[in-house]
Amino acid sequence: MRLSELSERSGVSTATIKYYLREGLIPAGLRVSATQAEYDEGHLRRLRLVRALIQVGRLPVATAREVLTHVDDESLGRTIRLGAALWALPHGPSPDEDAPETAEARAHVAALLTELGWSTALELGDLSPVHRSLVASVASLVRLGYPCDIGYLTRQARIMEQAAVHDLDEMETYGSEAEQVEKAVASAVLYEPLLMSLRRLAQSEESARRYGL
Amino acid sequence: MRLSELSERSGVSTATIKYYLREGLIPAGLRVSATQAEYDEGHLRRLRLVRALIQVGRLPVATAREVLTHVDDESLGRTIRLGAALWALPHGPSPDEDAPETAEARAHVAALLTELGWSTALELGDLSPVHRSLVASVASLVRLGYPCDIGYLTRQARIMEQAAVHDLDEMETYGSEAEQVEKAVASAVLYEPLLMSLRRLAQSEESARRYGL
Numbered sequence: 001m002r003l004s005e006l007s008e009r010s011g012v013s014t015a016t017i018k019y020y021l022r023e024g025l026i027p028a029g030l031r032v033s034a035t036q037a038e039y040d041e042g043h044l045r046r047l048r049l050v051r052a053l054i055q056v057g058r059l060p061v062a063t064a065r066e067v068l069t070h071v072d073d074e075s076l077g078r079t080i081r082l083g084a085a086l087w088a089l090p091h092g093p094s095p096d097e098d099a100p101e102t103a104e105a106r107a108h109v110a111a112l113l114t115e116l117g118w119s120t121a122l123e124l125g126d127l128s129p130v131h132r133s134l135v136a137s138v139a140s141l142v143r144l145g146y147p148c149d150i151g152y153l154t155r156q157a158r159i160m161e162q163a164a165v166h167d168l169d170e171m172e173t174y175g176s177e178a179e180q181v182e183k184a185v186a187s188a189v190l191y192e193p194l195l196m197s198l199r200r201l202a203q204s205e206e207s208a209r210r211y212g213l
Numbered sequence: 214m215r216l217s218e219l220s221e222r223s224g225v226s227t228a229t230i231k232y233y234l235r236e237g238l239i240p241a242g243l244r245v246s247a248t249q250a251e252y253d254e255g256h257l258r259r260l261r262l263v264r265a266l267i268q269v270g271r272l273p274v275a276t277a278r279e280v281l282t283h284v285d286d287e288s289l290g291r292t293i294r295l296g297a298a299l300w301a302l303p304h305g306p307s308p309d310e311d312a313p314e315t316a317e318a319r320a321h322v323a324a325l326l327t328e329l330g331w332s333t334a335l336e337l338g339d340l341s342p343v344h345r346s347l348v349a350s351v352a353s354l355v356r357l358g359y360p361c362d363i364g365y366l367t368r369q370a371r372i373m374e375q376a377a378v379h380d381l382d383e384m385e386t387y388g389s390e391a392e393q394v395e396k397a398v399a400s401a402v403l404y405e406p407l408l409m410s411l412r413r414l415a416q417s418e419e420s421a422r423r424y425g426l
Contacts (some may be wrong), residue, residue: 011349011356048357056353079420086413092406113414120421121414130413137407140269143224144261146399155379156404157411163372164415168423170365184416186359191369192409193305194350198370199408200299200343200401201326202377207292208333210381 003029006039010047017047023061025050025068049182057189063088071181078177079120083128085185092133105139105148112153116161163195216242219252223260236274238263238281262395269376270402276301284394291390292333296341298398305346318361325366327372328411376408 008016020026026046029037046068053064068086070076109131113122126132141148160182167187171180220227233239242250259281266277283289283297303354308315322344326335341347354361380400384393 010358048359051357052353052359056357077426078424079278079417079426082420086416092410107397118414118417119419122426124417128414128417130410130417134407134410134414137403137410140265141403144262144264144269144399144403145223146265146403152379152383153407154413156376156408157415159372159376159379160408160411160415161419163369163412164271164419166365166368166372167416168419186357188413190350190354190357190359192412194366195349195369195373195412196409197305197343197347197350198366199373199376199405201331201341201347202370203299203380203397204292204296204337204341204343205331205333206374206377206381207295210292213290213292213333 001039002036003039005045006043010044012047012051019060020047020050024065025061045179045182049186052186052189057089057187059090063090064094067185069177071185074178080183082179082181082184083124083179086188087129089188091129093136094129094132095136095139097141099139101139101142104142105135107137108118108138108142108148108150112150112157115150115154116157118157214252215249216252219260223257223264225260225264233263236278236390238274238277246266258392258395262399265399265402270302272303274364276303280398284391284398287391291394294390295394295397296337298394299401300342302398302401304342306349307342307345308349308352312352312356314352314355315348318348318355321351321355321361321363322348325363325370328363328367329370331370 001009003014003017006012007017010017017026020029026043029039029043031037049068049071050064053059053067054061059067065086070081070088073081073084076084095105103134110122121128121131124131126135138148167184171183172186173181174183214222215229216230219225220230223230232240234241239256242252242256244250262281262284263277266272266280267274272280280298282300283294283301286294286297289297308318312393323335334341334344337344351361380397383400384396385394387396
């Protein structure tokens with residue numbers, strides 16, 4: 001399809017598409033003449049992901065480009081490729097290494113991951129920004145004097161495991177590995193706020209069930 | 214206890230505590246002389262919550278005050294009191310009522326809530342900012358052309374229901390209703406980022422289990 005059709009089907013203006021092309025967020029089309037290029041369904045799909053990252057996730061262009069570099073890196077194994085793309089997304093704060101509660105939080109997280117048998121997370125440890133932001137969250141609990149009960153966190157983590165199984169089942173309905181990784185990235189940006197809304201609604205629902213309004 | 218002990222036990226400087234007192238975020242102590250007041254465990258607990266809201270949740274002082282007003286409002290039923298406190302927390306964006314996909318998103322959300330049998334959420338509808346931000350998330354999916362499968366969302370919502378049951382069980386271990394509502398607010402601010410980290414780690418773990426690294 002031509003640029004005008006890509007614009008029409010995606011609902012993105014041609015000026016914005018040209019900007020994304022210049023910034024390397026979408027691969028160039030197949031040049032068919034000096035002034036025209038041809039685009040395909042892959043471009044449409046990529047455009048959708050770029051909008052999810054930039055318009056919904058509010059990522060800076062440079063961060064979006066980094067995420068997409070990992071999505072496209074076929075030299076990586078699937079878990080690492082997925083991980084690298086998710087790692088490039090914005091995370092919560094990293095732990096403050098000078099704070100006394102950080103060592104305690106790190107020990108809590110190690111105990112939790114051991115209890116869960118999450119060997120990949122244990123092995124990668126602080127290499128992963130997701131792990132670092134988990135340590136930072138637990139450090140906040142410790143610093144403020146909130147309980148950090150491994151039993152409670154384990155139950156919550158088992159629930160997230162179930163969600164992950166559904167997520168990967170859903171991902172596998174997509175044909176290529178690139179599409180699957182794209183889907184996982186879009187899901188992190190688009191579905192996490194949605195899940196948090198569902199969690200808060202579920203709490204009200206359960207409260208109404210137990211205590212009335 | 215005196216202000217100095219409150220400061221020592223909470224790790225918050227006396228200057229910051231005085232600021233919170235002036236801003237009405239912590240109730241005044243019991244005046245015992247012209248220059249001294251006495252504080253109790255309730256003050257310590259409230260101070261912890263204020264730090265969670267302001268230092269971790271990065272809420273503006275006015276928003277924190279609004280949240281605490283609902284926490285303290287004993288005229289409300291428990292579900293409404295909990296809901297009102299959570300509603301005052303920051304949410305995702307509200308839906309754009311002029312956008313064509315918003316009506317479709319609202320229909321999807323109504324179908325989802327009906328399928329789930331979440332009658333409180335259905336009844337409150339757009340009165341709740343949580344509901345509005347769910348509609349906005351679904352509208353993003355629709356606008357970008359991502360699938361919005363009610364079956365998938367129902368499965369995810371059922372998982373969040375399980376999490377809510379654990380949350381309320383945990384809440385009930387706290388003595389008074391005020392403490393329970395405080396706990397729910399702290400949990401929304403402190404545990405949501407933690408759960409999202411667990412979700413991303415669970416995805417990597419499940420991916421490693423299925424495909425290796």
